[in-house]
Amino acid sequence: MNAYLGIDVGSISTKGVIIDNENHILASSYIWTQGNPMEAVKTLIHNLEKQIDKKKVHIIGVGTTGSARKLIGTMLNANIIKNEITAHAIGTLSLYPDVKTIFEIGGQDSKIILIEDGIVVDYAMNTLCAAGTGAFLSSQASRLGVKVEDFGRIALTSKKPTKIAARCTVFAESDLVHKAQMGYQKEDIIAGLCKSVVSNYLNNVGKGKKIKAPIIFQGGVSKNIGVKKAFEEEVGCEVIVDPNGHLMGALGVAILAKNSPIKTNFQFSITDNNFETKGIECNKCSNHCEIICVSRNKKLIDAWGNRCSNGDIMNR
Ligand code: SF4
Structure with missing residues (x-):
């Protein structure tokens, strides 16, 4: 069976999928980049390798996206190297052909992609301000002494979210400490943080954009149900989170590799090279x-x- 490898290498996390000709995901992996994209990709490929039968699955296309796409594309002899906007749009459209808006919040950046009739018509990225990203939420979680994975669940228990100023990390941190000292409940502070992530996003990357449903929310922060709920309250409609939302860039670039006329002679043993x-x-x-x-x-x-x-x- 012919198959295609897609890898999305970000500054915080590295994601990979192997798909078949029908875009079904045969193998997937999500790991931390830990400041070393080459080592992260080697680990990722070993993880993917274990999930397939190499006698039956032959990788004939490799695509890379994300901030280290060029480096990793060179390393793996990729037949396609694409920016994150295109990769995320293609991946999302393969599952949601009617999508009009993609919200994406990753570890260190966020983006919005607007789509009309299956074509990207506008987008914006925020790579400068850490407020409102996964890294920001992780640091606030450790400040509050809770696991970031529990953030969403705790946020949903709040009856009165506390207002947190989150226009930048410095303001947010000092405001959070101040609110905690004033005796606000932890769940209200966490719900307030989720709301502030959303208002920061909509007032920065989303500023002036015509946001239309269906809306798909993806990236690592989409796993936080508190942020999903806060988005729905702000935009007034359902915000869909796909279980594979964190893999959408990797899926998109794997599809692009499949559709490329150029094919590659990828071997799993490539990672044995120095x-x-x-x-x-x-x-x-x-x-x-x-x-x-x-x-x-x-x-x-x-x-x-x-x-x-x-x-x-x-x-x-
Ligand atoms: S000569 Fe070298 S330093 Fe100057 S622009 Fe070209 S590549 Fe850059």
Whole structure:
């Protein structure tokens, strides 16, 4: 059976799926990137490998997306490397063909994608402000002494969410400490945080956007039912969370790899190679571009970061 591997490498988490020709997920894995995307991808591929019968499943397409997509695409000899907006839209459309709005809140960034008739017509990303992301919620959870996985469940028990100023992490943290000292109930503070994540999102990435149903909410934070409920209260309609919402980027890029006319000769043993990245500075002009060099078993396989051909070390 022919199959396709899609990998979404973010700064916080790394996600991967193997799909068949009908886009069914045959294997999936979600792990923490831990600041080392290459090692994370090796672990991810081992996890995926264990879930399939390699005598029957042949990977003929590999796609990568996410912030380390170029690096990992080079490492795996991917036949397609795509940005997160396209990958998330394709993945979501494969399951929800009528989707009009995608809310996505990940570990360190968030995005909104607007779709008309199956085509992306507008989008926005927020990579600057950590308030309202998964990393922000995790740090607030540890400050409150609860597990972030329990946040949503606790939030739903609140009858009177506390107002938390969450326009940036510094304000949110000091406001949270202040509210806790004033004796507000923990569940009310947590529900207030969920609401503040939503208002931060809608006032930043969602600002000025025409949000229409059906709305799909995905990314790691979509697992928080308190944030889902807060979104529904704000937008006044159902916000759908798919059980595989955290895998949507990986699914989308696996579908793109399947549809690409170029195929790859991917082998699981590729992870046995010794990969290295090195940044070198081009000193040929005052721009001093940082050129990222990737080598496999000490042999240079790709390099990028040069702003002109004088710094092209691949074609010297
Ligand atoms: S790559 Fe081109 S623009 Fe960049 S430092 Fe080298 S010569 Fe200058």
